[in-house]
Amino acid sequence: MKRLILILIALVALAPSLALAQVTLLPGSFDFRRGGEIMDHVQLSDGSFLIGGRFTEIDGVPRSNLARLHADGTLDTEWSMPVNGDVRALDVRPDGSVYIGGDFSRVNGVPRFFLALLSPGPGAPVLDNWTASQFEAVSDLAALANGDLLINDGRVWRYPAGSSDPIAGFGSWEEFHSATFETSPDKHKVMLLDYYRVALFSDNGATIWIYDRPTDISSISTATLAPDGGAWIMTYDNTDGWAQRFRRLAPDGLPGTPVVTTVSGVVDHIALAPSGELWLTTSSRFGMSWDVIGIHERGTISRLDINGTPLPGTINVMGSSHRIMFVSDGALIGGRIRTTKGLLTPGLTRVDSTLSTIGTAPKVLRTGTSIQQATALPDGGFMIAGDFIRVNGQEQRFLMRLDGNLQMTNHQWSLDSVPTAVSLSAAGDCYVGGLTPLLATSNLPHLLRLNACATLDPAFDLGVPSPVTALLALPDRVLVGLQVESGADEGYAVRSYPTSSSAPLPSWSIGFDHAVSTMVAINGRIYIGGSFFRVNHVFRNGVVRLSASLDGAIDSTWTAGATPGRVLSMRAAPDGSLIVAGVPFNPPYDKTLLRLSPLDGSRDPLWTPFGDQDNGLSIRALAIQEDGSLATAWEGSSCCIEAMTSSGLFGASRRAFIGMVSGGTIADLQPLPGFRLLILGEFSSAFGQPRQSIAVFGNTQGPLLKDSFE
Numbered sequence: 001m002k003r004l005i006l007i008l009i010a011l012v013a014l015a016p017s018l019a020l021a022q023v024t025l026l027p028g029s030f031d032f033r034r035g036g037e038i039m040d041h042v043q044l045s046d047g048s049f050l051i052g053g054r055f056t057e058i059d060g061v062p063r064s065n066l067a068r069l070h071a072d073g074t075l076d077t078e079w080s081m082p083v084n085g086d087v088r089a090l091d092v093r094p095d096g097s098v099y100i101g102g103d104f105s106r107v108n109g110v111p112r113f114f115l116a117l118l119s120p121g122p123g124a125p126v127l128d129n130w131t132a133s134q135f136e137a138v139s140d141l142a143a144l145a146n147g148d149l150l151i152n153d154g155r156v157w158r159y160p161a162g163s164s165d166p167i168a169g170f171g172s173w174e175e176f177h178s179a180t181f182e183t184s185p186d187k188h189k190v191m192l193l194d195y196y197r198v199a200l201f202s203d204n205g206a207t208i209w210i211y212d213r214p215t216d217i218s219s220i221s222t223a224t225l226a227p228d229g230g231a232w233i234m235t236y237d238n239t240d241g242w243a244q245r246f247r248r249l250a251p252d253g254l255p256g257t258p259v260v261t262t263v264s265g266v267v268d269h270i271a272l273a274p275s276g277e278l279w280l281t282t283s284s285r286f287g288m289s290w291d292v293i294g295i296h297e298r299g300t301i302s303r304l305d306i307n308g309t310p311l312p313g314t315i316n317v318m319g320s321s322h323r324i325m326f327v328s329d330g331a332l333i334g335g336r337i338r339t340t341k342g343l344l345t346p347g348l349t350r351v352d353s354t355l356s357t358i359g360t361a362p363k364v365l366r367t368g369t370s371i372q373q374a375t376a377l378p379d380g381g382f383m384i385a386g387d388f389i390r391v392n393g394q395e396q397r398f399l400m401r402l403d404g405n406l407q408m409t410n411h412q413w414s415l416d417s418v419p420t421a422v423s424l425s426a427a428g429d430c431y432v433g434g435l436t437p438l439l440a441t442s443n444l445p446h447l448l449r450l451n452a453c454a455t456l457d458p459a460f461d462l463g464v465p466s467p468v469t470a471l472l473a474l475p476d477r478v479l480v481g482l483q484v485e486s487g488a489d490e491g492y493a494v495r496s497y498p499t500s501s502s503a504p505l506p507s508w509s510i511g512f513d514h515a516v517s518t519m520v521a522i523n524g525r526i527y528i529g530g531s532f533f534r535v536n537h538v539f540r541n542g543v544v545r546l547s548a549s550l551d552g553a554i555d556s557t558w559t560a561g562a563t564p565g566r567v568l569s570m571r572a573a574p575d576g577s578l579i580v581a582g583v584p585f586n587p588p589y590d591k592t593l594l595r596l597s598p599l600d601g602s603r604d605p606l607w608t609p610f611g612d613q614d615n616g617l618s619i620r621a622l623a624i625q626e627d628g629s630l631a632t633a634w635e636g637s638s639c640c641i642e643a644m645t646s647s648g649l650f651g652a653s654r655r656a657f658i659g660m661v662s663g664g665t666i667a668d669l670q671p672l673p674g675f676r677l678l679i680l681g682e683f684s685s686a687f688g689q690p691r692q693s694i695a696v697f698g699n700t701q702g703p704l705l706k707d708s709f710e
Contacts, residue, residue, distance in 0.1 A: 033391075469517060571624050
C-alpha cells in the first residue's frame, strides 16, 4: 500500500525554533463511485457467465470483484462469492469447477493467495482440499482436459493434475514472461501468446505448431484460436508506418496472406462470434505518464469477416474494452468502460449483433475515485475533475463544483470522459480539456468552455484537434498543451488560441518531444513544465519560460538550472521565484524539489529543505499557504504525513509528525482560508479516518507553522 507524505516548508524568514501548530483532520467527507472494470469472464455449461475484475457493486447490489450473470446478461442476485482483491483470470475445468486467479488473499472468507478453485455446486464454495503453492499475483490461467493447470504470474507454471505444487514451464516454453492462454473448446489444446510468438500445444505439452514473428513484424498484439486448429492473429509490422495486419494461421501454424486492417488503436481482444464473424475490441491510450493509463482511454468495438475484411458498424466507448461475452441478441462488452454514445455504461456495454444499437447492461461500479485536479474559483469554491460517476448518491460525471463551504453544488454537465485540465480565465469562465473527447457529439470536442464555470457554452469550438494535456487561460487567449499526431511539432505542442476570433486558429505553436503537464503565470511571465528534453528541436530540460511578448518564442535568457525528471507541479514563492516539483527519471540523481531564480532560471543551491533525502523522492503536489509556507506531498516508504520546517530560506530543516494519508496517491493540494489545506487524489483514509480522495486539515487558530516547538 502506498503512503503519502505531506510536508510543510517555510519559504519566508522565520525564527530558528519553528514548530508545527496543532493540526487536525477537519469534518467533511464524500462518497464516490467510479466505473468498475471487467478483467476476464468464463461461460458455464448452463450459459451463465462468471465475471471477474475490480468492482464493489453491480446494479446497486454489493459484489466484490467476482459475480455471476445469467445467460441473458442480467445479474444473478442469488449468487455471491466476495474476493478481497482483483480477479484477473478465470477458467472452467471439465468437471465444472472453476479456477480464479488474481491479486487477492481471501475468497468468501477462506484464505487463498492469488489462486483458488471453486466447486461446481450451486453455491460454488471454495474447495478446501486444494491450496496452491503460489506466491505471485496471477495474470492469466488455463484449465486443460487432463486436469493440468497453467498459470502466468510473470512466467509460465504448470500444476499437474491433483498437485498443488507447480512445475516451471510448459512443453517447450520455459521463459514466456508475458504469456496469455486460450484453450480449445474440448480443452485438449492450449494456445500460448506473447509479444513475439504464438504456439499451440496439446494438453500434455506436445508441440503442435509454433509461429515465431518474422523480422518485418514488431509484435503480436493478440490472437484467437480457429475451429480448425489454426488461429487469427493481429500484428504490428515494421513497414508501412507500423500498420496493424490481420493474419490467418493454418492448422500447421503457417501464415496466410496478411491483410492490412483499418481498425484504430491497440487490438486488445479477438473473439469468434457464433455467426462466424470476428469481433475486435481496441483501445487508444493517451497520457503524460503511466499514472493515467486506465483513466484516459477510448475503445472501439468492430467486426471482421474470417478473411479480415471489416464489416459495417463500429461502436466507440469512453474507456477501454477487452472482454466479449456473446448473448442471444448480441454481446456484452466488458472492460474499463465509462460511457457509450453518451450513455452511462460503467464496466459493461450491451450491443446488438450489428453494432448499431446500445442495450441495457448491468452497471458495474467500485468505491472511491481518482481526483485529477482542483481549480480555485472566485467564490472560494473549486472545480474538481476526476474519475467518478456518482457522488453522495447522485450522478455526477467526471466534473463537479464545490461552493465556498466545500459542499457540492447542483451543476451538471454530463461529460463522457475524465478531464485532464481545468483553467479559470480572468473573465471567470472555466476552460476544460481532455485527453479523450469530453462529449459524445459529432465533433468530439477535446476543449470546452463553461461560462461563469456554470453553463456549457454550446457555441464554443476552437477546433482543438488533439488530446489536451494542460491548459492556461489568459485574458485574450488560452494556451493549450496537446498530444499531436503529425506535423512539425515533436509529438507534443503548446498552442495559443485566441478566444474571441470567429474562426480561431492557433496564432503560434511550440513543439516538445514529450508531454507538457503544467503551466503557470508568475508576474506576467509564463512557465511551462513537463517531461520534455527538447523544445522546438533545441535541448531544454523540464521547464521553459516564454518570451514576455507571448509571440511563441522561448525566453533564451532564462534556462532552468536543474529540474526533476518529470515536472508535475509549479508554484510562485513569495519573492517571485519558481518552486518546481516532480518525479525523478534517474534516482538518486534527480532533485525533485527546486527553487529557480526569476532572473535567469538558476537553481538556488542553498535551498535544500529535504537535505540529502531529496534524491529520488516523488513529489506530486505543492501549495503555498497564506503565511508563506509551502505544503508538499510526496510518496515514500515511511508511514507518516510530516511537517518540515526550514529556519529561514537557507537554514537546516526540522520535522514534526502530523499523520497519514494512505491507499493511493495525492494529485493536488490547494490552500484554504483560515490556515487549512485541501488534499485531493486517490486515497481511502486520512489521519487514520475514512476519507475518499478529498480531505481537509488545518489549524483554525492560526498558521500551520509556529514560532517554537512544543
